[in-house]
Amino acid sequence: MSGSLLEVRDLVVRYGPVVAVDHVSFDLSAGETLALVGPSGCGKSSTAAAVLRLRRPDAGEVRFEGRELTGLDERALRPLRPAMQPVFQDPYGSLSPRRTIRDAVAEPLRVQGRWDAATGPARVAELLALVGLDEAAHGGRRPHELSGGQCQRAGIARALACEPRLLVLDEPVSALDPSVRAGILNLLSDLQERFALGYLFICHEPALVRHFADRTAEMRAGRIERIGP
Amino acid sequence: MSGATAEGSARHGLRRTAAGLRRGAADLTRTVGSVRPGTAGADRAPRGGRGGGHGTRRWVPGGGRVARAAGTVGALGVVLAVVGLLPWLSGRDPALTVLRARSAEQEATPEALDAIRADLGLDAGPVTPPVRWAAGLLRGDLGTSWVSGTDVLPSVVTGLRVSLGLMGAALTVALIVAVALAAPVLVRGRGTSGAFAAMLAAVPEFLLATVVLIVAGVWLGLLPTSGWQGPAHLVGPAVALGVPAGGLLGRLVADALPAVLGERWVELWRGAGVSPARVALAALRRALPPLVPQFGMVAVGLTGGAVAVETVFAVPGIGRTALGAATSQDLPLLQGAVLALLALGLAVGALAALVRRRLLGPALRDAGLTLPAAPARRVAPAVPAALAAVLAAVIGWGLLRDPYTVDAAARLAAPSPAHPLGADGLGRDVLARLGHGAAATVGTAVAVCALSWLVAVALGFVPRLTSGLSDIANALPPVIAGILVAAVLGPGTDGAALAVALISWPPLAAHAAALVQEVRASGFLLAQKAIGAIPGWILWRHVLPSVAGPVARHAALRLPGMALALASLGFLGLGARPPAPEWGLLLEESRAYVERAPWAALAPALALALLAGLAVALSAAARPTRTTRRSPHGG
Numbered sequence: 001m002s003g004s005l006l007e008v009r010d011l012v013v014r015y016g017p018v019v020a021v022d023h024v025s026f027d028l029s030a031g032e033t034l035a036l037v038g039p040s041g042c043g044k045s046s047t048a049a050a051v052l053r054l055r056r057p058d059a060g061e062v063r064f065e066g067r068e069l070t071g072l073d074e075r076a077l078r079p080l081r082p083a084m085q086p087v088f089q090d091p092y093g094s095l096s097p098r099r100t101i102r103d104a105v106a107e108p109l110r111v112q113g114r115w116d117a118a119t120g121p122a123r124v125a126e127l128l129a130l131v132g133l134d135e136a137a138h139g140g141r142r143p144h145e146l147s148g149g150q151c152q153r154a155g156i157a158r159a160l161a162c163e164p165r166l167l168v169l170d171e172p173v174s175a176l177d178p179s180v181r182a183g184i185l186n187l188l189s190d191l192q193e194r195f196a197l198g199y200l201f202i203c204h205e206p207a208l209v210r211h212f213a214d215r216t217a218e219m220r221a222g223r224i225e226r227i228g229p
Numbered sequence: 230m231s232g233a234t235a236e237g238s239a240r241h242g243l244r245r246t247a248a249g250l251r252r253g254a255a256d257l258t259r260t261v262g263s264v265r266p267g268t269a270g271a272d273r274a275p276r277g278g279r280g281g282g283h284g285t286r287r288w289v290p291g292g293g294r295v296a297r298a299a300g301t302v303g304a305l306g307v308v309l310a311v312v313g314l315l316p317w318l319s320g321r322d323p324a325l326t327v328l329r330a331r332s333a334e335q336e337a338t339p340e341a342l343d344a345i346r347a348d349l350g351l352d353a354g355p356v357t358p359p360v361r362w363a364a365g366l367l368r369g370d371l372g373t374s375w376v377s378g379t380d381v382l383p384s385v386v387t388g389l390r391v392s393l394g395l396m397g398a399a400l401t402v403a404l405i406v407a408v409a410l411a412a413p414v415l416v417r418g419r420g421t422s423g424a425f426a427a428m429l430a431a432v433p434e435f436l437l438a439t440v441v442l443i444v445a446g447v448w449l450g451l452l453p454t455s456g457w458q459g460p461a462h463l464v465g466p467a468v469a470l471g472v473p474a475g476g477l478l479g480r481l482v483a484d485a486l487p488a489v490l491g492e493r494w495v496e497l498w499r500g501a502g503v504s505p506a507r508v509a510l511a512a513l514r515r516a517l518p519p520l521v522p523q524f525g526m527v528a529v530g531l532t533g534g535a536v537a538v539e540t541v542f543a544v545p546g547i548g549r550t551a552l553g554a555a556t557s558q559d560l561p562l563l564q565g566a567v568l569a570l571l572a573l574g575l576a577v578g579a580l581a582a583l584v585r586r587r588l589l590g591p592a593l594r595d596a597g598l599t600l601p602a603a604p605a606r607r608v609a610p611a612v613p614a615a616l617a618a619v620l621a622a623v624i625g626w627g628l629l630r631d632p633y634t635v636d637a638a639a640r641l642a643a644p645s646p647a648h649p650l651g652a653d654g655l656g657r658d659v660l661a662r663l664g665h666g667a668a669a670t671v672g673t674a675v676a677v678c679a680l681s682w683l684v685a686v687a688l689g690f691v692p693r694l695t696s697g698l699s700d701i702a703n704a705l706p707p708v709i710a711g712i713l714v715a716a717v718l719g720p721g722t723d724g725a726a727l728a729v730a731l732i733s734w735p736p737l738a739a740h741a742a743a744l745v746q747e748v749r750a751s752g753f754l755l756a757q758k759a760i761g762a763i764p765g766w767i768l769w770r771h772v773l774p775s776v777a778g779p780v781a782r783h784a785a786l787r788l789p790g791m792a793l794a795l796a797s798l799g800f801l802g803l804g805a806r807p808p809a810p811e812w813g814l815l816l817e818e819s820r821a822y823v824e825r826a827p828w829a830a831l832a833p834a835l836a837l838a839l840l841a842g843l844a845v846a847l848s849a850a851a852r853p854t855r856t857t858r859r860s861p862h863g864g
Contacts, residue, residue: 054755081761093752096771108760155756162760 004063005030005166005198006051006084011060013046020046022222023060030165031192033199035209038219044202047219048168051200052086053077064166082112082162089171091151095143101128101154102139108161124161131157131187149180153187160191166198174204185212308705311713312567313359315560318717327375362564371568372561381565388547389569391457392535395546396573398467399474399531406475411482414490415509426483429476431841433793434534435800436834438469438541439816443823443830455543466542470534474527481523485516514588521585528577532570533706540801541820547573548708555712556720556802563716570709613846620667620839627664632657632810641826651828653819659832662810667836669805670812673726674792681734681791682784686777688734689741707732707794711803722811725804729794733787740783744776789844796837812837 006028013021021043028034036044050057053069062069064084069077088094095104105124109115125135131153133139143151152172159167169188173181189212191197203209209216217227311318324345365372371381410426445465446454452465489495489512498508536548543549551566553559626649636656644651650659707729714728715721748754748771757767792812798804799813807814812833819829 052759054758078761078763081759084759086756086759088752088756090752094756096753096775098774107762111757111760111762111766158756158760 004028005032005065006200007061007063008047008051009061009063011047011050011062012058013043013050013055014058019222021050021057024219024222024224025060026217026224026227028166028198028200030198031196032215033192033201033213035201035203035213035216036219037203037206037209037216040204042219043222044204044219045170048086048170048200048202052084052168053081054086082108083164084166084168085159085162085164087152087155087159087167087169087172089175091148091155091175092143094155095151095158097143100140100142101133101146102135104143104154105157105161108158112162127157127161128154130160130191132183133157147180148176149183152176152184156184156187156191160195164197166200168200168202170202171204172201173208181208188212308571309568310359312564313362315564315713315716317359362561366568371565374559374562376557376559376562381561384550384562385547385565385569388545388550388566389573391544392539392546392548392573395463395466395470395535395539395544396531398463399470402467402471403475403478403527406472407478407482410476410479411486411513414483414486415512426476426480427845428842430473430480431845432473432476432838433537433797433841434469434473434530435537435541435797435813436816436837436841437472438466438538439820439830440834441465441469442541442820443827447824448827457544457546462542462544466538466544469541470531470538473534474530477527477530478524481520482513482516485520486512489516518585518588521581521588524581528574528581529706531577532574533708535570536708536712537797537801551709551712552801552803555715558716558719560716563712567709567712574706613843616839616843616846620836620843623660623836624664624667627660627662628668630658630661630664632661632665633808634658641822641829643826644828650832651826653815653826653829654822659815659819659829662815663812663832663836666810666812666815666833669722669809670792670795670799671788673722673795674729674788677726677730677733677791677795678784678788680730681737681787682781684730684734685737685741685780685784686773688738689745689776689780692742692746705732708797708801708803711798711801715803720803720806722805722809725795725798728798728803729791732794733791737780737784737787741776741780744779745772748772748775786847789840789847793837793840793844796840812840 004027008027009025011021011024012019024043024047026034036047038044046055049055050060051062053062053072057070060070064080067080069080072080086094095101099107102124105127106115106120109120109123124139128135128139133150133153138146138150138154143154146154156172167188172188173184176184188199192199201209201213206216206218215227215229217224219225324342327345328341362372369382371385373379374381374384406429410429441452442454442465445452453462454465456462492515495508495512498511499505532548535546536552538544539546539549540552547566547569551563551570554563554566634657636652636658639648639652639656639658641654642648642652642656648658648660650663653659653662710732711725711728714724714731718724718727754767754771757771795804796811796813796816799811800817801813802817805811805814807818815833816830816837819826819833823830
């Protein structure tokens with residue numbers, strides 16, 4: 001299993017007395033999509049948060065590209081964070097309502113010290129084009145001036161700006177219209193092919209993942225009951 | 230009709246989805262149940278999530294109530310400590326004042342002053358006197374007045390008895406006004422604009438008292454203008470004190486009723502043939518309990534208003550006693566009087582809580598009895614704009630003139646081309662003093678406002694501290710704060726500004742704390758963390774901008790209210806000193822000549838009324854802004 005992008009072993013997340021994630025284990029390779037499906041409240045999003053270390057797990061191991069993350073403190077984790085990016089369910093809530101799309105996509109470059117005044121704007125335009133947005137038409141808008149699908153695309157562009165190898169997609173299309181969903185799912189497939197991204201795809205509708213995922217893990221009450229194609 | 234309903238419900242559905250989405254994103258970090266149940270429960274309750282988390286919801290209100298009670302007790306402790314430490318806090322030597330007050334002839338030799346200091350216990354340091362005072366308090370001994378040398382307790386009891394009578398009468402007036410304001414809503418079944426009630430609630434007591442005094446007392450001769458001899462003496466002060474309180478009460482009820490009358494059960498009852506009177510009664514019973522805690526504000530307002538009204542009508546009540554003690558630096562008497570005022574406010578507040586418990590019964594335990602949100606009321610922006618324009622024109626004109634030149638020939642002159650608003654008792658131009666006074670009052674208010682904003686944004690990040698301190702601020706009317714500060718610093722513009730700042734920042738800080746919490750829980754901050762942003766970047770680039778702007782707008786909307794508070798302190802002699810042209814002070818100075826030169830009093834009174842109107846119009850205009858800010862999804 002040394003070739004795995006992500007290895008999760010016996011992950012436990014507790015909220016007080018409630019065990020939200022109960023000894024969950026799975027692997028994910030580069031270029032692969034693992035869907036995590038289950039009813040609401042079964043611990044899918046808690047698993048995602050723990051994998052991304054947006055929440056510290058109570059027990060277990062998360063190895064990303066062979067490196068153990070759970071023992072690292074915030075400072076040691078920071079340089080590793082760009083490689084694993086989240087895409088959230090709420091397209092509007094995951095972008096700052098006060099910033100333009102252009103700023104939002106440029107922000108990871110600035111934060112990570114990769115911003116260059118000469119090439120930066122072109123890089124932002126390139127990223128926006130990657131997700132099917134036009135810099136001139138959409139770059140100057142704020143999230144609430146975009147449709148849900150466009151906004152989710154901007155969120156994906158922002159994640160791509162980090163040059164990630166793993167995307168944790170937390171119900172990325174659940175908030176969108178069925179007609180828009182297909183577009184986003186196609187975009188995600190194209191991007192996966194192009195950059196060999198690993199996807200941890202969280203979803204509560206099994207029908208949605210059937211074609212999209214390579215493997216599916218069914219979660220119930222904090223446990224993975226079955227993993228299979 | 231059906232189309233509109235469908236659209237409405239569709240929009241409602243959308244909003245619910247949006248709320249669900251936001252919650253979903255927030256769930257990534259937010260602890261769901263027992264770790265921070267206060268926030269989780271509070272978030273959930275208004276969204277009508279009855280299904281989830283009954284276990285947590287049950288103890289949320291209990292925990293909140295305990296914290297709230299602890300906060301109130303703590304707040305009371307802080308105020309008591311300040312009152313007890315007053316003689317030491319003031320840091321000045323009152324020995325000379327006391328000497329002069331006791332015997333005008335005695336020579337102010339160092340020995341005599343030392344003797345007085347020893348007598349007053351001023352040489353004992355910061356610890357002994359408050360401890361001695363607290364110990365005396367437990368025995369029912371409030372100490373001895375520095376000025377008159379008599380026991381404080383009898384003066385306080387006498388004043389309290391008068392004030393209680395006055396407040397009883399004022400409450401009666403308030404009740405009549407409130408019923409008059411709420412009755413049309415009940416009868417017609419839909420809301421009124423509420424502008425009139427808001428206007429009544431915003432008129433400061435000292436202004437209303439002066440107007441009642443001028444109109445009913447001086448011009449019409451219907452009421453005695455001062456003193457406390459019989460029922461006739463009760464009417465003026467009771468009206469001045471009761472009408473603003475009634476305006477506030479009536480507005481609260483009239484605001485809540487339309488939403489209650491729009492609830493399903495009302496339709497059902499009407500359909501079943503229940504009489505309109507019974508429906509109205511039931512609607513009142515539904516609307517009142519959640520409002521009762523807010524009635525505590527009325528109690529606080531009454532204690533503060535009592536100081537002003539008793540002063541205007543020369544009623545020998547506890548408020549006037551407190552004010553007199555503050556201006557003459559008679560600290561033991563001030564301690565006793567402020568204590569009595571606070572106790573009065575607390576007692577009425579406790580009574581309100583008791584009434585609420587009786588009305589609600591077991592529903593209180595579930596905290597499930599929230600009122601439907603009052604429909605947002607829009608005020609045409611033209612109203613505040615027009616008020617501001619009139620004020621600005623008058624002020625601008627006045628600023629061009631000289632407020633200090635004394636023209637003896639023009640003493641109390643009627644309005645004329647030379648003096649468009651007449652002249653005051655010293656022959657100074659009223660218009661000029663009005664304009665320059667605005668610069669002083671509003672200028673100070675702007676400074677206070679900016680300071681409050683800074684403190685609020687800084688402390689918004691420490692919500693625990695903020696909630697405790699805002700309890701103190703809510704329990705302290707500006708006048709009492711002004712009295713306390715004046716007792717420490719001596720009366721003056723700085724002291725008045727400090728007093729207003731002290732009670733202005735906590736509501737702003739509470740707003741800031743709510744915003745900080747909202748931003749911190751939002752998904753895009755998580756995304757920040759995920760891209761590897763350091764906490765400083767997140768704070769500076771994302772949290773601060775989302776907090777500073779809205780709180781600044783909130784602060785700006787409170788500006789006229791702050792100016793009014795400053796004016797009321799000036800009026801009571803706790804703020805700006807003569808000959809400064811401050812609005813409250815202008816009104817105070819011109820009261821003496823009101824029979825001969827009513828225009829000198831009417832000009833500042835009208836200006837203050839305009840300011841009050843501006844405050845109301847702005848606060849109403851503020852509401853839609855706040856709702857759009859609440860929803861990050863915009864249109």
